[in-house]
Amino acid sequence: MTESSHSLRTFVAYVEDRPGVLNRIASLFRRRNYNIVSLNVGRTHEAGISRMTFQMEADDDMARRIEANLYKMVHVLSVEDITNTQSVIRDLALIKVRVGPERRAEVLQILSVFRAHAVDLGTETLTVEITGKQEKIDGLVATLRPFGIVEMVQTGTVAMTRGNQGAAARAAHTEDASGIAAA
Amino acid sequence: MEDAAKKLETQPQTTPKTLTGSEILWDTLVNQGVEVVFGYPGGAIMPAYDAMIKYPVRHVLVRHEQGAAHMADGYARASGKVGVCIATSGPGATNLVTGLANAMLDSIPMVAITGQVASGLLGSDAFQETDITGVSLPITKHNIMVTRPEEICQALKEAFYIASSGRPGPVVVDITKDAQQKSCEYVYDPSPVRLPGYRPDYHPIDKDIARAIDLIHSAERPVLFCGHGVIQSNATQELLELVEKTQIPVACTLLGLGGFPATHKRALGMMGMHGEAWVNRAIQEADLLIAVGMRFDDRVTGNLKTYAPGAKKIHIELDPAEINKNVHVDLPLVGDARQILQQILPHVKSCKIQPWLDYIEDLKGETAVIEIQHLPDHGKLYAAHVIHDLWRYTDGKALVVTDVGQHQMWEAQYYKHDHPRKLVTSGGLGTMGFALPAAIGAKFACPDDDVWVIAGDGGFQMTAAELTTCAQEGIKVNVAIINNGYLGMVRQWQQFFYGGRYVATPMKSPDFVKLADAHGLLGLRVTERAQVKAAVERARAHEGSVVIDFRVEQEDAVYPMVPAGADLHDMIRRPQSHNPIYETGEDE
Numbered sequence: 001m002t003e004s005s006h007s008l009r010t011f012v013a014y015v016e017d018r019p020g021v022l023n024r025i026a027s028l029f030r031r032r033n034y035n036i037v038s039l040n041v042g043r044t045h046e047a048g049i050s051r052m053t054f055q056m057e058a059d060d061d062m063a064r065r066i067e068a069n070l071y072k073m074v075h076v077l078s079v080e081d082i083t084n085t086q087s088v089i090r091d092l093a094l095i096k097v098r099v100g101p102e103r104r105a106e107v108l109q110i111l112s113v114f115r116a117h118a119v120d121l122g123t124e125t126l127t128v129e130i131t132g133k134q135e136k137i138d139g140l141v142a143t144l145r146p147f148g149i150v151e152m153v154q155t156g157t158v159a160m161t162r163g164n165q166g167a168a169a170r171a172a173h174t175e176d177a178s179g180i181a182a183a
Numbered sequence: 184m185e186d187a188a189k190k191l192e193t194q195p196q197t198t199p200k201t202l203t204g205s206e207i208l209w210d211t212l213v214n215q216g217v218e219v220v221f222g223y224p225g226g227a228i229m230p231a232y233d234a235m236i237k238y239p240v241r242h243v244l245v246r247h248e249q250g251a252a253h254m255a256d257g258y259a260r261a262s263g264k265v266g267v268c269i270a271t272s273g274p275g276a277t278n279l280v281t282g283l284a285n286a287m288l289d290s291i292p293m294v295a296i297t298g299q300v301a302s303g304l305l306g307s308d309a310f311q312e313t314d315i316t317g318v319s320l321p322i323t324k325h326n327i328m329v330t331r332p333e334e335i336c337q338a339l340k341e342a343f344y345i346a347s348s349g350r351p352g353p354v355v356v357d358i359t360k361d362a363q364q365k366s367c368e369y370v371y372d373p374s375p376v377r378l379p380g381y382r383p384d385y386h387p388i389d390k391d392i393a394r395a396i397d398l399i400h401s402a403e404r405p406v407l408f409c410g411h412g413v414i415q416s417n418a419t420q421e422l423l424e425l426v427e428k429t430q431i432p433v434a435c436t437l438l439g440l441g442g443f444p445a446t447h448k449r450a451l452g453m454m455g456m457h458g459e460a461w462v463n464r465a466i467q468e469a470d471l472l473i474a475v476g477m478r479f480d481d482r483v484t485g486n487l488k489t490y491a492p493g494a495k496k497i498h499i500e501l502d503p504a505e506i507n508k509n510v511h512v513d514l515p516l517v518g519d520a521r522q523i524l525q526q527i528l529p530h531v532k533s534c535k536i537q538p539w540l541d542y543i544e545d546l547k548g549e550t551a552v553i554e555i556q557h558l559p560d561h562g563k564l565y566a567a568h569v570i571h572d573l574w575r576y577t578d579g580k581a582l583v584v585t586d587v588g589q590h591q592m593w594e595a596q597y598y599k600h601d602h603p604r605k606l607v608t609s610g611g612l613g614t615m616g617f618a619l620p621a622a623i624g625a626k627f628a629c630p631d632d633d634v635w636v637i638a639g640d641g642g643f644q645m646t647a648a649e650l651t652t653c654a655q656e657g658i659k660v661n662v663a664i665i666n667n668g669y670l671g672m673v674r675q676w677q678q679f680f681y682g683g684r685y686v687a688t689p690m691k692s693p694d695f696v697k698l699a700d701a702h703g704l705l706g707l708r709v710t711e712r713a714q715v716k717a718a719v720e721r722a723r724a725h726e727g728s729v730v731i732d733f734r735v736e737q738e739d740a741v742y743p744m745v746p747a748g749a750d751l752h753d754m755i756r757r758p759q760s761h762n763p764i765y766e767t768g769e770d771e
Contacts, residue, residue, distance in 0.1 A: 016379075020316070024320060027320050027321055028321075064507070065506075068504035071382070072504060074345060
């Protein structure tokens, strides 16, 4: 058996937008002992179709089986492992920093270095929005920590392949001929 | 299902009628070709039961919903069609759970219909409310909840299609009580189900087929594996032709038994934990394994690190998620076993493997002599003898349904099945209590078959209440209880691996003869081998169900045995020095 090491994998899946689909997928991951690093679900431009981006630690064989197991689910339209495809990968974070008027300028300067921006201002706090890869967000958090972080929230990772090509997946689910069988 | 479709072509129903959800349910089932359902009524499914009498569907009243699920399962295994069970909400639905899990692990096409509390009460912890779609999620292929009568027909059509296509499995359709009660305009729509996200059909590319043929031709020590997929894809004829052409010997998984004729000269027998010694040794020494429709379960492989180390592996399998799951294979061929064998067949030539076949014969000769069947007896009754005799006196043609444990392994070793779907057994889940209800289902699938239950005294007692179902429904099954007064397989593990401490395995049973009598059924007791033949013949001739209490040796063990996780060639063998056994019946 060829041993390949675990690495962070990014998958994109199109699923039917109906109640319980996320539960089905989460249940599959739990049952098969796949550990989710990050998961994002949201609507797409097409009615009734949601797009998921999820990341998990897996080796080559496991990544293929994750894909195959997802394909077996009736409400999963398509799955693609985009780990080795050139992609734009983003997280979004909101960070509320404890900072009064006297040091606000200093913080705003830091934000411009990270290409983050302020989205809300309190008398004693400032809320920052940043998008980017996890490392960039981690960098900003480390820089802001000495000021005091009141709270922070982060989305799951979203990803899109670069170039003209849509996720190959997208072509697959619009093909109408699939999934027809005799009753 | 095809028949139902044909009927519809000749009698098109085009005018919509106003029907209740319950009526739509039965109309759809009839259109799907359902003739029998196994179930138990209750509050949330009562509207459906009330409407049932208007439709030509036979209902079998079980004694516990687990029995209903196993009956649907047994029906599906024996017939190849979708089995249907029905239960109420809450406890009715949760009682199905073991049966669903059993069907899931063995890939059995089954539809379970459950009642649910009215849609307005969902989520309120109403009386007999259980989130059965949540509960059954990981143990079903799919499940669907229905809250409106308009959705019932479509949901059931999807359920039958999903259950029976691709790698089969159980599907739950949970229908709220108000959806059963309300009415809507309805006309059965025979058009195919469209599920954009469900694509069960895969086909290997021609280049891979060519590679498989090259591997087969260049092998010197090949072994074919016959798994459950051979039976489920109706590939038995193709497999037989492949063997006739190539002479490659065939080993079966437990669920693959019957997929290749056991009395064929190239049949090796069962592989794995309780597989014949020569089978496991042949696998370990093979240079090519061609696995057809099986999933390299841990009971089949033993220690994965030392499994068939010198063999290239071709894996013919319908489910891509099974490829490289347990055993890394050199060539996966993903698709329907029958279609793939048909693609391979025209190109294969006879293989030059006579030295390998001779070698396996030597292995057999060396080990067969210590098999219990051939050992001399001292007048006691051994389970292996009972099963061997049962095979003889039913001409090897019975439809045998086994429970789980020692008797199951002895059945696999000593009842030689030449035809598919004549052995029904719980493989993946190992569900004790499966046999009697599954046999009732199998009898409905094959009413002309000589149906035998082989069960241990422990497993039989788990679902013994279904004997009453046999009595009420007038069903003829013959029940052979291999009664050793222990939970035999657990006792065997205690003997081998737990210092002989028989904790919670000695088991008292009711008087099974009196139990049969209490049901108005015939009960017989057999304590010596000389009585086996007469008992089997009497049971077969008797009109109603028969229970035979075979009082066998209490502390016999199943040999050979590969301990869990051990190397496949590392087998515990039947000790030759003690346990002298004498042959008393005349053997051919």
